[in-house]
């Protein structure tokens with residue numbers, strides 16, 4: 225369980241070994257403090273513990289809808305919604321065809337490490353360039369973001385910024401970096417690190433190395449429609 229303050233909100237979030245609140249989530253929450261959620265319709269895409277959606281609901285959102293590919297994340301979000309007395313946040317499995325909403329803001333901390341996707345790796349794996357979930361996010365946003373809506377998400381420099389930005393462009397969005405932080409890479413497990421070094425050679429991954437310590441850069445991205453088709 226993690227207890228912390230985000231803006232003026234005190235949040236208590238249950239975690240499991242698989243589904244956690246990470247440094248990334250806390251960084252995104254810091255930026256979200258600047259947004260006015262009042263009366264907005266929000267989507268938390270890849271809700272995990274539900275931390276981002278709960279935060280948005282507590283900041284006055286009219287309605288928050290969460291989606292996740294992992295059924296365990298939906299169950300965990302529901303528990304956290306109850307613990308935090310949050311009544312206007314509903315999590316659903318992704319692909320729930322009864323949901324036909326459009327959103328003022330879509331917020332997401334996508335799984336974006338460059339590893340092959342597989343069962344049990346949903347929390348962090350973004351496919352070989354780390355952008356599979358980011359592509360899903362843009363596909364979803366192209367259907368569900370309001371005309372003047374805004375999409376906020378994080379992307380690590382260990383994934384391909386160029387490929388994600390090109391995908392966004394092809395979907396009719398601009399891709400603008402509005403925030404950045406650097407954080408140490410703690411887990412160099414073999415398959416993941418091998419892929420990062422491979423992708424770095426083609427410009428599809430970047431990291432910082434100081435005295436043998438590797439760090440990633442995490443970008444906060446804002447995307448809006450360039451123009452409506």
Ligand SMILES: C[S@@+](CC[C@H](N)C(=O)[O-])C[C@H]1O[C@@H](n2cnc3c(N)ncnc32)[C@H](O)[C@@H]1O
Nearest residue numbers: 249270271272292293294297333335346347360
């Ligand atoms: C890095 S976690 C972030 C969780 C939470 N939003 C947070 O900030 O702590 C990414 C979440 O996205 C979910 N996910 C992975 N691929 C997805 C996809 N294609 N569509 C929707 N959710 C996905 C994972 O199950 C996981 O819960």
